[in-house]
Amino acid sequence: MAATKAQRTERGRKNYGRNKTRGDSGEKAVRDALKRQGYTVTQSDSGRGFADLTARKDGKMKRIQVKNITSRRFLTASAARKRVKGAPFNIKRIPKDGEVWVFDKDGRRYVFGEKRK
Numbered sequence: 001m002a003a004t005k006a007q008r009t010e011r012g013r014k015n016y017g018r019n020k021t022r023g024d025s026g027e028k029a030v031r032d033a034l035k036r037q038g039y040t041v042t043q044s045d046s047g048r049g050f051a052d053l054t055a056r057k058d059g060k061m062k063r064i065q066v067k068n069i070t071s072r073r074f075l076t077a078s079a080a081r082k083r084v085k086g087a088p089f090n091i092k093r094i095p096k097d098g099e100v101w102v103f104d105k106d107g108r109r110y111v112f113g114e115k116r117k
Helices: 010-015 018-036 077-085
Strands: 040-043 053-057 060-068 098-103 109-112
Touching: 018 040, 018 053, 018 060, 018 098, 077 098, 077 109
Parallel strands: 060 098
Antiparallel strands: 040 053, 053 060, 098 109
């Protein structure tokens, strides 16, 4: 089996697998927070589509994308939003029932979705 793009460089080999661990820890933090609010939370079985997690409560559903960006500190929600809208995340549009939860290096949490009319 051929090496992945990340495994072709020494830096990539050292980092390989850590991104999944970071992502899983962010998803666990979101899952725990939503369960405390009374939501039933399920995790997506694949990386396809928008949602990492799906939360349900009182017949309503939220699809949640989690970004755990441990290399940056964000002081404002607009800075966090700008970061995930650019490369490498490229979240240009958040679905109507979707939210993006961003965690920064210091553990601050920013939650945003598309503005509802």
